[in-house]
Amino acid sequence: MSDIVIQVSELSKQYRLGEISTGVLVRDLNRWWQKLRGRPDPYERIRDNYVTSAKSSPTATDVVLALENVSFEVRQGEVLGIIGRNGAGKSTLLKILSRVTSPTTGNIKVRGRLASLLEVGTGFHPELTGRENIFLNGAILGMSKADILKHFDEIVDFSGCGQFIDTPVKRYSSGMYVRLAFSVAAHLKTDILIVDEVLAVGDMEFQKKCLGRMGEVAKQGRSVLVVSHNMASISSLCSRAILIQKGGIIADGKVEEVVPLYLQSGAEQSGLFKPPPEEIPGNELVQLLSVEITQDGANCPCADVDIAKDVIIRISYRCLREGLQLYTAIWLKDSMGTVVLCSGNAPDFNSLEDPWWGKAHPVGVYCTEGRIAGNFLNYGRYLVTPIVGITPSKTQILLEDKISFDVHDTGSMRKTYFGHRIGVVHPPLPWQTERAPE
Amino acid sequence: MQSNSTPSKSRQDWDLVIGSKRGWFELHLVDLWRYRDLLWMFVRRDFVAVYKQTILGPIWFFIQPLLTTLTFTIIFNGVAKLSTEGTPPFLFYLAGTTPWNYFATCLTKTSTTFKDNANLFGKVYFPRLITPLSIVVSTLIQFAIQFVALVIALGWFLLQGVDIHPNLLGIIFGTPLLILMLGGLGLGLGVIISSLTTKYRDLAFLVTFGVQLGMYATPVVYPLSVAPEKYRFWLELNPMAGIIEAFRSLYLGAGTFSWGLLAYATGFMVLTLFLGIVIFNRVEKTFMDTV
Numbered sequence: 265m266s267d268i269v270i271q272v273s274e275l276s277k278q279y280r281l282g283e284i285s286t287g288v289l290v291r292d293l294n295r296w297w298q299k300l301r302g303r304p305d306p307y308e309r310i311r312d313n314y315v316t317s318a319k320s321s322p323t324a325t326d327v328v329l330a331l332e333n334v335s336f337e338v339r340q341g342e343v344l345g346i347i348g349r350n351g352a353g354k355s356t357l358l359k360i361l362s363r364v365t366s367p368t369t370g371n372i373k374v375r376g377r378l379a380s381l382l383e384v385g386t387g388f389h390p391e392l393t394g395r396e397n398i399f400l401n402g403a404i405l406g407m408s409k410a411d412i413l414k415h416f417d418e419i420v421d422f423s424g425c426g427q428f429i430d431t432p433v434k435r436y437s438s439g440m441y442v443r444l445a446f447s448v449a450a451h452l453k454t455d456i457l458i459v460d461e462v463l464a465v466g467d468m469e470f471q472k473k474c475l476g477r478m479g480e481v482a483k484q485g486r487s488v489l490v491v492s493h494n495m496a497s498i499s500s501l502c503s504r505a506i507l508i509q510k511g512g513i514i515a516d517g518k519v520e521e522v523v524p525l526y527l528q529s530g531a532e533q534s535g536l537f538k539p540p541p542e543e544i545p546g547n548e549l550v551q552l553l554s555v556e557i558t559q560d561g562a563n564c565p566c567a568d569v570d571i572a573k574d575v576i577i578r579i580s581y582r583c584l585r586e587g588l589q590l591y592t593a594i595w596l597k598d599s600m601g602t603v604v605l606c607s608g609n610a611p612d613f614n615s616l617e618d619p620w621w622g623k624a625h626p627v628g629v630y631c632t633e634g635r636i637a638g639n640f641l642n643y644g645r646y647l648v649t650p651i652v653g654i655t656p657s658k659t660q661i662l663l664e665d666k667i668s669f670d671v672h673d674t675g676s677m678r679k680t681y682f683g684h685r686i687g688v689v690h691p692p693l694p695w696q697t698e699r700a701p702e
Numbered sequence: 703m704q705s706n707s708t709p710s711k712s713r714q715d716w717d718l719v720i721g722s723k724r725g726w727f728e729l730h731l732v733d734l735w736r737y738r739d740l741l742w743m744f745v746r747r748d749f750v751a752v753y754k755q756t757i758l759g760p761i762w763f764f765i766q767p768l769l770t771t772l773t774f775t776i777i778f779n780g781v782a783k784l785s786t787e788g789t790p791p792f793l794f795y796l797a798g799t800t801p802w803n804y805f806a807t808c809l810t811k812t813s814t815t816f817k818d819n820a821n822l823f824g825k826v827y828f829p830r831l832i833t834p835l836s837i838v839v840s841t842l843i844q845f846a847i848q849f850v851a852l853v854i855a856l857g858w859f860l861l862q863g864v865d866i867h868p869n870l871l872g873i874i875f876g877t878p879l880l881i882l883m884l885g886g887l888g889l890g891l892g893v894i895i896s897s898l899t900t901k902y903r904d905l906a907f908l909v910t911f912g913v914q915l916g917m918y919a920t921p922v923v924y925p926l927s928v929a930p931e932k933y934r935f936w937l938e939l940n941p942m943a944g945i946i947e948a949f950r951s952l953y954l955g956a957g958t959f960s961w962g963l964l965a966y967a968t969g970f971m972v973l974t975l976f977l978g979i980v981i982f983n984r985v986e987k988t989f990m991d992t993v
Contacts, residue, residue: 271716279991359990363720363827366987371721378718386825389747391754400747403740404826432754 267375269456269487270338270361275370277331277356330356332511333370338456343478343488345502345519347495347526353511354491358382361458361489376455379406383460385445390434394425394444397433401448415451422473423447443470450477457481458489475501495601499523524599527647531668535567537650545661546581546652549588552661553580553629555650557669567669571643571690572676575636575669580629581652581661587624588654592632595649597665598688604646607634610655622655642690643673729983733829740828744836749843763847767803771795778923787925787956789866790859797950798922800852804845805884805942806913811837812892813909816900816989823990830986831979834893838885845881856953867955876952883945883971890974897978897985921946926958938963941970 331353338344348354359365361372362380387404388397398419402412412419420426423444425436433441459478478501482488492498498505498519505522507515509529515522538554539545545552556565556578569575579592593608609618609632620630648667653659677692753760771792778784779791786794812834816823819833859866869876899905920942921929929937937943944963951957 359824360720362825364824365990366720367722369722371719373716374718374720375716380826382825387822389751391751392747396746396750400743403737403743404822404828406737406828407739408736409739409742 267340268337269340269375270378270489271373272337272361273335273370273373275331275334275357275360275367275372276329277353277360277365278368279328279330329511331360331367334508334511334513335370336506336513336516338487338489340455340487341482341485342504343482343490343502345498345505345522346489346491346508347493347498347505347523348508349529352508354508355460356511357508358458358460358489358491374456377406378456378458379452379454380458381405381449381452381460382458384442384449388433388441388445391432393432394420394429394436397444398448401445402452405449405452406454407452411453415453419447419451422450422477439470446470446474450474450481454486456487456489458491460491495523495527499600520600523601524645527597527599527601527665528645528668531647531665533567533668534565535667535669536565537663537667545663546584547660549583549585549654550590550652550660551582551584552650552652552663553582555579555648555663555667557648557667569669569671570674570676571639571641571671572674573638575638575641575671577634577636577648578631579634579650579652580631582629583625583627586627589622590625590630591621591653591655592634593651593653594634595651595664596636597647597649599645599647602688604641604688608651609634637691639677640689640691641671642685642687643671645670729979730829734831734835737828737832741832741836741839744832745840748836748840760843760847763844764851767796767799767848768851770799774799774923784924785928787927789954789956790864793855793859793866793954794925794950794956795923796852796855797953798946800845800848801880801884801946801949802917802920802922802942803848804841804881805888805945806917807841807844808838808885808888809892809895810909810913811841812889813895813899814906815893815896816985817896817906820990823986831893831982834889834896834982837892838889842881842885852953869952869955872952876948880945880949880952883967886971886975887941887945887967890971890976890978893978893982894974897981900985900989916940916942921957925950925956938966941967943967 334353334357346354346357356365358380359382360367361378362382364382385397385401387401389400392400398416399409399412403409420429423440423446425440425444428436428440433444436444475497478488478490488501490498490501502519504517505515505519505526506513507522507526507529515525532555535557536554537556557569558564558566558576558578559569559573560576561573577594579594581590581592583590591608591610593606593610593613595606596604598604607613609621611617611621614621618632620632646669647665648669649662649664650666651659652661677690756762758765774795775791778795779786815830815834815837819830823830856866856868860868895905895909917923919937920940921937926934926937926943926947944960944967947957948959948964951959
């Protein structure tokens, strides 16, 4: 059994809305004095009115639980991804783990040294040279001078800024700046590393280098906690993931199981997204009325589709202003968040000619239908992001991962191989073998 | 979950426990020592950052006290005719403002620790006390420059045969101790204020104003000996009074060198510093939620 390096038990964090203190010493003293004489709080009424006007019941809404009874453990050498929508409590958890703020109740026990990277280049000073900043930043992250000296050449090599190491970083390009900053962080020799979204830095090549580096760290037997919105990096990096929603853990398990849960947590699974009238998404120009998934022969919305038949996607919208030139489009992602394709009724994507594309729409309701050919997608779950916009490419409505469907293998393409088929798509392609002259 | 993790937990102690409550006196001073390299990096940063892109660089620290001293000489000696206990006025004021400036700068700079570093503190953990400590250390550079000015002036007046009696032995042993007291007092008061300003922003205004007034409540531009008897007690309550007087008496041989006042100042400094660190330690845990 591998060792537990982090144990989080029943962690909660409470934030107060509307400060408990008035923020001015004289007022606090006055309040205290009035209380001493048994008079009502002179500032209470003001505060009450303020809160009442904003929220209905002052006492209940004064306190917000950013985290509630969160418990989990991290083992040595494990790369754990923490995922969740904005405001779910990821950052709060990270801040507590990094000791930037402390929990309201519960505790975290850590074995070994812990370093956190909530930002790259924390404490970089623009007037200092690259060399000086490496030492400063390293020291802030908890490295000793001897540590930094030992890895100095590695850090400089990794960043690729060797030529400019004695130039003040204010003259660096933003790319160089970030590369140097990440390089320092990448050479932190701690047992546990906590990383927040810093993976999304630099150009593609450098990003790859960073990802590789994170993997290496884990192979050395150190533990890594990663928070990111990028499901692709989470799933390539982590073995395990935790899904946080509304301050609590709702899933904890293998990354292949948790990432799809995250992506689908906001998706409509019945094959029909049709919000009630008061919740219709849109603006004063256009509204999205419904998105429907169906197939030929099925006369109702249907989220379970046959791999051999076309998947039909219908997007209905209402044009609210006379003469708008509207377009519709979709993004299609697989269950791990990889974008399979992007398509729409514009001629760039369209094998037909849409009579309404590029035309002025009179006020009214329209429905665009698109087809994804049968035997094109692999089996599994897919997510659709419907988009409605004004040409050229002024997106008005974009509902990310709003509706999902499952492609089922009915066996029509199964001839000889019956095992698992890898790949995001599975189109039949022309293949032929000829006997070649020897 | 508790049951299956207990055996391995009890076998080996945890290195770090992040909990909700921390005792008043859990100061984590060992942590401070582990981050000593960071202290020097901060000092270096402050030094480099101040002098890059200025025309005169460190000379500014030279000019400022000289001008102040000159102004004092004209106003307080020339116009107000305040006694300087028989010492050359220029030297008298310089010997007063040099330690006072060190204390005042430490106090004002450390008093904004939380506010100035909110961004840094919000991103990474290190013992927060490192920041005000580094300020006290880097302010020593400014002090050193002014000190050199004082020594030069002292030498010049001595060569002129003016009647002053620096106590060389006292200077060698006393100066570091006095600096420690000045720094400790400035740090202690500074961190108390910076801790309170996370909650009460208006205290920050008080500091700049208070430090200015404080100079007049301290025998910087006048000797303690000229203070009327009825105010004397109140002036001596100010721990800075004993320190400044002692400093001046070491360098100029004039003024009230009182072991009593120095002992009082030391006690005051230790108490303030201790109280400051305790409060600071208390605030650093949650201040990110209120800033």
